[in-house]
Amino acid sequence: MHPFVLALIGGGLVGLAAVMMMGLKGRIAGVSGILSGAFTDSSGERLWRILFVLGIAIGGAIPALISDSFVPPAPDTSTLLVIIGGLTVGLGTGLGSGCTSGHGICGISRLSPRSMVATCTFMAAGFICVFLLKHVFGG
Amino acid sequence: MPLQKKYRLLASLASGIIFGLGMAISGMTNTDRVQGFLDLAGAWDPTLAFVMAGGMMVTFIGYKFILKNPAPLLADMFHVPTKTDIDKPLLVGAILFGAGWGLVGYCPGPAIAGISYGYLATLIFVPTMIIGMLLAKPVSKIF
Numbered sequence: 001m002h003p004f005v006l007a008l009i010g011g012g013l014v015g016l017a018a019v020m021m022m023g024l025k026g027r028i029a030g031v032s033g034i035l036s037g038a039f040t041d042s043s044g045e046r047l048w049r050i051l052f053v054l055g056i057a058i059g060g061a062i063p064a065l066i067s068d069s070f071v072p073p074a075p076d077t078s079t080l081l082v083i084i085g086g087l088t089v090g091l092g093t094g095l096g097s098g099c100t101s102g103h104g105i106c107g108i109s110r111l112s113p114r115s116m117v118a119t120c121t122f123m124a125a126g127f128i129c130v131f132l133l134k135h136v137f138g139g
Numbered sequence: 140m141p142l143q144k145k146y147r148l149l150a151s152l153a154s155g156i157i158f159g160l161g162m163a164i165s166g167m168t169n170t171d172r173v174q175g176f177l178d179l180a181g182a183w184d185p186t187l188a189f190v191m192a193g194g195m196m197v198t199f200i201g202y203k204f205i206l207k208n209p210a211p212l213l214a215d216m217f218h219v220p221t222k223t224d225i226d227k228p229l230l231v232g233a234i235l236f237g238a239g240w241g242l243v244g245y246c247p248g249p250a251i252a253g254i255s256y257g258y259l260a261t262l263i264f265v266p267t268m269i270i271g272m273l274l275a276k277p278v279s280k281i282f
Binding site for chain 1: 147148152154160161163164166178179181186187190191194197198199201212213217218222223229234237239245249252254255258259263264270271278
């Protein structure tokens with residue numbers, strides 16, 4: 001199947017997960033918020049968060065078991081940049097109250113102005129960062 | 140444990156599994172693909188735009204029907220963010236997040252969905268990302 005078709009189907013599944021989360025539990029399916037809450041929320045609110053995150057890891061493993069074509073290549077980034085990237089993604093999503101799923105998919109679908117501004121901002125920052133990485137400092 | 144609570148936990152797990160399936164099927168666990176999308180000046184890879192489009196279409200329509208109801212099926216109320224102001228933490232956070240996303244090609248969902256491939260980079264990225272998330276609260280006091 002063409003990668004764009006798989007992308008559309010995969011995106012639709014992410015949407016389905018977001019709809020389930022709202023329809024059943026009344027929660028935004030934002031990965032950064034749910035993950036950080038798994039560490040910081042009151043004890044009664046931790047288990048569902050852990051299960052959601054665990055589910056993502058399980059769901060991510062399943063296609064690779066069916067076909068090797070779903071196993072991506074290893075990230076091509078030095079360990080130092082991976083650490084800097086991990087810290088900034090964590091800090092940024094914490095300060096900015098969301099990531100690609102919470103702001104990008106759920107927030108824009110609710111027509112939230114904060115999420116629209118956040119999504120445009122992190123997209124722009126991503127474009128600039130990759131431009132510097134690949135075309136200015138050599139890739 | 141009350142039955143409704145069990146169903147709620149099951150719903151979270153099921154929703155997470157479907158989310159992870161979507162990440163892996165769509166190719167978003169491939170950091171080359173994500174960086175390819177962000178590389179406007181290079182060989183641009185539009186795949187991520189299709190993932191966003193698919194996700195938004197389903198969520199936009201689904202939310203329209205769901206949020207008309209007084210409450211979700213298994214809980215007492217909807218927990219929808221109510222903040223509306225575009226403040227400094229939102230903008231600074233989004234800039235930092237976007238920069239880190241571009242640097243590695245991972246945002247939180249795909250990084251977690253990619254844990255099972257066992258790559259060292261992923262296994263380093265996820266815990267450092269969690270440390271970053273835990274730092275957000277003390278850092279936000281600066282603003």
